[in-house]
Amino acid sequence: DAGVIQSPRHEVTEMGQEVTLRCKPISGHDYLFWYRQTMMRGLELLIYFNNNVPIDDSGMPEDRFSAKMPNASFSTLKIQPSEPRDSAVYFCASMRREGALGDTQYFGPGTRLTVL
Amino acid sequence: DQQVKQNSPSLSVQEGRISILNCDYTNSMFDYFLWYKKYPAEGPTFLISISSIKDKNEDGRFTVFLNKSAKHLSLHIVPSQPGDSAVYFCAASVEKLTFGTGTRLTIIP
Numbered sequence: 001d002a003g004v005i006q007s008p009r010h011e012v013t014e015m016g017q018e019v020t021l022r023c024k025p026i027s028g029h030d031y032l033f034w035y036r037q038t039m040m041r042g043l044e045l046l047i048y049f050n051n052n053v054p055i056d057d058s059g060m061p062e063d064r065f066s067a068k069m070p071n072a073s074f075s076t077l078k079i080q081p082s083e084p085r086d087s088a089v090y091f092c093a094s095m096r097r098e099g100a101l102g103d104t105q106y107f108g109p110g111t112r113l114t115v116l
Numbered sequence: 117d118q119q120v121k122q123n124s125p126s127l128s129v130q131e132g133r134i135s136i137l138n139c140d141y142t143n144s145m146f147d148y149f150l151w152y153k154k155y156p157a158e159g160p161t162f163l164i165s166i167s168s169i170k171d172k173n174e175d176g177r178f179t180v181f182l183n184k185s186a187k188h189l190s191l192h193i194v195p196s197q198p199g200d201s202a203v204y205f206c207a208a209s210v211e212k213l214t215f216g217t218g219t220r221l222t223i224i225p
Contacts, residue, residue, distance in 0.1 A: 004159070035215075042122075042217030043160070043205060056212060091159050104150075105213065107159030 002026075004108035006092050012114045018080040021111045024073055025094030033093040033105060034067055034077050043091070049075065050097075082115045089113070119143045120208050122216035130224050135193040137219050139206035142187065146208035149182060151191050154203045154218070163204075164191070196223045 005024040013019055025032050033048040047057040052069045060067070064083070069075040079086055089112050093105040121140045129135045137151075147168045152160035166173040166180045166189075173180050179192045189208075193200055203218045 033213075040217075043207075043215035045212055045214070048212060093159070104162040104165075107152075107161065109157065109159050 004092055004094050004106055006090075006108035006111050008111060009109065010112045010114075012116065013082055014116050015083055016081045017115075018078065019082045019086075019113060019115075021077040021090050021092075021113070023075045023077070023092030023108060025075070025092070026096075026106055027073065029094035029096045029106070030072075031095040031097055031105075032069060032075050033095070034075070035091040035093065035107075037089045037091060037110070046077070079113075082113075084115045087113055087115050118217070120206060120214045120216040122204075122206060122219050124219050125217070126220040126222070128222045128224055129196050131198060132195045135191075135196045135200065135221055135223070137191040137193075137204050137206075137221065139189040139191075139216055140187060141189065141208050143208070143210065143214075144184075144187070145210045146214075148209040149180070149189050150207045150209070150213070151178075151180060152205045152207060152215075154205065160205055193221075198223050198225055 007022045034046040035043050037043050046059045047067045049069045067077045089110045091107050091110045093107045095105045119142050150165040151163040153163045154160040164175050164178050164180050166182050171182050181190045201223045203220050205215050205218045207213045207215045
């Protein structure tokens with residue numbers, strides 16, 4: 001299995017531009033998570049989906065952030081307009097729930113976003 | 117408000133000795149605890165977990181201890197090896213994972 005695939009791996013953009021991050025989860029996984037990693041706050045959960053339906057988006061920082069999952073094999077996280085404080089590493093993770101939500105999440109390699 | 121705290125941002129340990137990474141939490145509803153390991157330029161990978169009904173779980177060189185009364189979790193690595201140098205995140209779950217800020221472990225040869 002190829003694991004969780006994220007693209008792009010690196011993104012540099014200017015303030016005010018739209019940024020779209022992409023994720024392909026592991027086939028057969030029914031949960032998908034978007035996280036943001038910063039030095040100050042560590043790994044923060046932004047939003048997660050179950051069977052393509054958003055379940056909890058309470059971690060999304062503000063209306064500039066949006067996420068979609070049009071099908072079981074693809075999800076996007078969009079920032080519009082982007083700001084310098086959005087600079088971080090964004091991770092996508094997927095999971096197949098076999099019991100409690102303590103089941104293992106599998107992370108992608110991340111997208112390092114730099115907003116100038 | 118950080119519900120999961122790793123108060124040591126970094127730790128250095130001699131190769132062959134024991135590494136002890138600590139984690140504190142505030143939410144008594146957490147029912148599952150996990151440790152993830154992260155190398156540079158890679159995503160975190162699952163290391164070991166423990167249910168709230170247990171106080172110890174062991175997997176090879178890695179042991180996780182849970183002290184519910186103190187709301188404290190620790191990861192013991194023995195013996196430590198150079199390949200263990202990474203950032204370690206503890207995480208706690210009640211419906212979703214809450215991660216700590218991580219501890220960078222450096223194993224000195």
